[in-house]
Amino acid sequence: MNQMAGKQSVCFGRPVEMIGYAGVVGKKEGEGPLGKYMDLVVEDPLFGQKNWEESESQFVKTACEIALRKAKRKKEEVRMVFCGDLLGQMIASSFGLKQLDIPFYGIYGACSSSGPALSAAAMALGGGYADTALAACSSHFASAEKEFRFPLGYGNQRPWSATRTVTGAGAFVLGNKKAGKVVVRGFTTGKIKDYGIQDPFNMGACMAPAAADTICQSLEDFCKSACDFDRIVTGDLGAVGQKLLFSLLQDNHVDITKNHMDCGMQIYEEEQQDTHAGGSGCAASAVVLSGTILPKLASGEWKRGLFVPTGALLSQISSNQGRNIPSIAHAVWLEHAEGLQTGANQAERM
Amino acid sequence: MNQMAGKQSVCFGRPVEMIGYAGVVGKKEGEGPLGKYMDLVVEDPLFGQKNWEESESQFVKTACEIALRKAKRKKEEVRMVFCGDLLGQMIASSFGLKQLDIPFYGIYGACSSSGPALSAAAMALGGGYADTALAACSSHFASAEKEFRFPLGYGNQRPWSATRTVTGAGAFVLGNKKAGKVVVRGFTTGKIKDYGIQDPFNMGACMAPAAADTICQSLEDFCKSACDFDRIVTGDLGAVGQKLLFSLLQDNHVDITKNHMDCGMQIYEEEQQDTHAGGSGCAASAVVLSGTILPKLASGEWKRGLFVPTGALLSQISSNQGRNIPSIAHAVWLEHAEGLQTGANQAERM
Numbered sequence: 188m189n190q191m192a193g194k195q196s197v198c199f200g201r202p203v204e205m206i207g208y209a210g211v212v213g214k215k216e217g218e219g220p221l222g223k224y225m226d227l228v229v230e231d232p233l234f235g236q237k238n239w240e241e242s243e244s245q246f247v248k249t250a251c252e253i254a255l256r257k258a259k260r261k262k263e264e265v266r267m268v269f270c271g272d273l274l275g276q277m278i279a280s281s282f283g284l285k286q287l288d289i290p291f292y293g294i295y296g297a298c299s300s301s302g303p304a305l306s307a308a309a310m311a312l313g314g315g316y317a318d319t320a321l322a323a324c325s326s327h328f329a330s331a332e333k334e335f336r337f338p339l340g341y342g343n344q345r346p347w348s349a350t351r352t353v354t355g356a357g358a359f360v361l362g363n364k365k366a367g368k369v370v371v372r373g374f375t376t377g378k379i380k381d382y383g384i385q386d387p388f389n390m391g392a393c394m395a396p397a398a399a400d401t402i403c404q405s406l407e408d409f410c411k412s413a414c415d416f417d418r419i420v421t422g423d424l425g426a427v428g429q430k431l432l433f434s435l436l437q438d439n440h441v442d443i444t445k446n447h448m449d450c451g452m453q454i455y456e457e458e459q460q461d462t463h464a465g466g467s468g469c470a471a472s473a474v475v476l477s478g479t480i481l482p483k484l485a486s487g488e489w490k491r492g493l494f495v496p497t498g499a500l501l502s503q504i505s506s507n508q509g510r511n512i513p514s515i516a517h518a519v520w521l522e523h524a525e526g527l528q529t530g531a532n533q534a535e536r537m
Numbered sequence: 538m539n540q541m542a543g544k545q546s547v548c549f550g551r552p553v554e555m556i557g558y559a560g561v562v563g564k565k566e567g568e569g570p571l572g573k574y575m576d577l578v579v580e581d582p583l584f585g586q587k588n589w590e591e592s593e594s595q596f597v598k599t600a601c602e603i604a605l606r607k608a609k610r611k612k613e614e615v616r617m618v619f620c621g622d623l624l625g626q627m628i629a630s631s632f633g634l635k636q637l638d639i640p641f642y643g644i645y646g647a648c649s650s651s652g653p654a655l656s657a658a659a660m661a662l663g664g665g666y667a668d669t670a671l672a673a674c675s676s677h678f679a680s681a682e683k684e685f686r687f688p689l690g691y692g693n694q695r696p697w698s699a700t701r702t703v704t705g706a707g708a709f710v711l712g713n714k715k716a717g718k719v720v721v722r723g724f725t726t727g728k729i730k731d732y733g734i735q736d737p738f739n740m741g742a743c744m745a746p747a748a749a750d751t752i753c754q755s756l757e758d759f760c761k762s763a764c765d766f767d768r769i770v771t772g773d774l775g776a777v778g779q780k781l782l783f784s785l786l787q788d789n790h791v792d793i794t795k796n797h798m799d800c801g802m803q804i805y806e807e808e809q810q811d812t813h814a815g816g817s818g819c820a821a822s823a824v825v826l827s828g829t830i831l832p833k834l835a836s837g838e839w840k841r842g843l844f845v846p847t848g849a850l851l852s853q854i855s856s857n858q859g860r861n862i863p864s865i866a867h868a869v870w871l872e873h874a875e876g877l878q879t880g881a882n883q884a885e886r887m
Binding site for chain 1: 547657666731853863
């Protein structure tokens with residue numbers, strides 16, 4: 188039986204198998220330290236399309252296709268796809284996925300979208316609503332700059348606290364294979380947190396309070412301490428947000444300084460790539476998840492991870508109105524599957 | 538046990554109870570034929586706020602609060618809220634709901650959002666992930682005109698095929714009360730359909746193919762014929778879209794001319810209110826659902842309804858790029874609960 192855990196989490200009665208995943212990134216991300224772990228690096232920022240938005244659609248469609256191929260599933264076998272992006276009315280997702288012809292849920296959590304997409308897809312599996320489900324999300328440097336900031340040609344200067352939107356997409360296939368090496372054990376649905384921050388060039392500071400809140404709640408709900416996880420992985424706090432997160436958690440007597448990792452800080456080599464505080468966007472956490480976190484969990488190098496993508500819930504309109512930037516973080520509890528097959532959780536898994 | 542039904546639908550093993558619902562609308566909607574069935578009519582289009590977007594947030598927050606009060610549930614008891622709107626980055630939902638402090642999923646289906654919000658919330662209940670969940674959505678005439686069309690002061694003329702965005706919000710509480718009079722029996726997740734239509738002033742024509750596709754698939758998956766439902770209710774096709782829907786369904790040998798109802802055609806008195814093809818927006822279907830459909834199902838006047846809200850998946854950017862307007866429709870199978878308590882489904886319900 189699935190169980191509500193604590194105040195805002197869920198534990199699956201039978202952990203949900205992750206049977207395929209893919210990360211597709213742009214040229215700059217391909218040149219970064221994780222480039223070699225990506226399934227596809229696309230040199231052309233337009234990905235053969237006519238504009239940035241259609242390019243982003245092509246990224247997410249391609250990531251879904253590769254993930255399905257790796258999972259040995261046809262698109263016709265997928266009962267539901269949960270997908271999101273940063274663009275207004277989520278046109279990257281809808282135009283990208285319409286060609287796959289899969290029953291579609293648009294999921295919005297800003298840069299945290301991989302989290303709610305994964306937890307919703309896992310709910311679909313765990314509830315018996317689907318035998319195969321997809322979770323996906325995308326972002327694109329150029330479409331995001333157009334949506335939220337300045338025209339690229341303007342050459343706007345960015346402060347050191349600013350992050351760079353990752354061009355790419357991640358896709359994750361959940362299914363029943365009885366041979367998956369990584370499972371979703373549970374998740375914590377994030378609450379919207381507003382600490383009154385208004386600087387759109389310091390997203391890390393906006394999102395750190397949401398990450399801290401969700402991490403504390405997850406640990407409490409799952410009756411775990413921080414050291415029970417090989418890594419606690421936030422989405423795109425960047426260097427500035429990480430400091431703030433550590434400090435907020437220490438106020439709650441939680442120390443993750445030894446096992447914290449931030450996807451945004453992994454994807455670029457800051458000194459060489461001039462990316463300031465790190466990478467951001469839905470794709471930042473999604474492609475790091477598919478490129479390094481899931482493979483490490485699959486191989487058993489890591490046994491247990493808490494994936495906590497973070498999102499800032501602003502729009503150009505809310506920003507221009509001088510309003511605060513509320514944020515959200517969703518947690519997904521991932522685990523190497525071998526322990527489940529041989530250990531104490533065997534019964535639970537059946 | 539929950540069951541996957543046919544190609545893209547779900548039947549709940551134990552139908553999910555709808556224990557509270559509310560519709561809050563603006564002045565023009567309050568003056569319409571359904572005004573008297575609304576829980577609150579707000580005369581001030583700004584709802585006491587500083588701008589249209591914050592006003593829309595106030596509508597959705599208020600609808601949630603009234604629905605919770607009617608369901609006799611506190612906000613602290615709600616495990617998850619699934620909520621969406623039409624604005625870029627869904628700021629109506631995020632700013633409106635942040636004050637309720639409920640674990641939050643942003644759901645996007647354009648004007649169909651009440652559908653995926655309801656089916657996702659029902660999945661949460663049916664899977665044991667929540668004992669109380671909220672589904673909600675909102676739209677606002679002025680924020681939508683600003684987002685998609687022209688500044689209000691410009692006084693743009695609109696063709697007869699155009700619809701008017703409904704100002705309002707609907708909220709629905711799903712829970713275990715063992716006394717709910719309306720239940721969700723199942724749902725069909727919509728696919729994105731693109732028939733090549735590009736006219737943003739004829740949304741009915743854009744969405745009719747998606748509605749036809751989902752209705753046909755629902756009937757097939759649930760092994761029902763159209764006449765098994767007291768009403769098959771589409772979202773906001775309007776007068777133009779309805780004709781097209783009838784014609785598309787007749788091509789598939791499905792006749793819903795006797796039991797079809799379109800929420801967009803119900804909410805205004807066209808001749809007197811100068812609303813052209815009808816109402817649209819997430820709120821159109823949501824407030825008609827809460828104001829008339831659910832009460833009729835609760836009283837037993839209707840035994841069974843198929844609620845099929847429709848959405849056009851465009852943005853200002855995709856429109857300006859001259860791209861097609863794909864669309865989606867989600868179906869939710871609603872039923873009067875008495876039959877379930879006394880009839881053949883008793884066992885299934887436990």
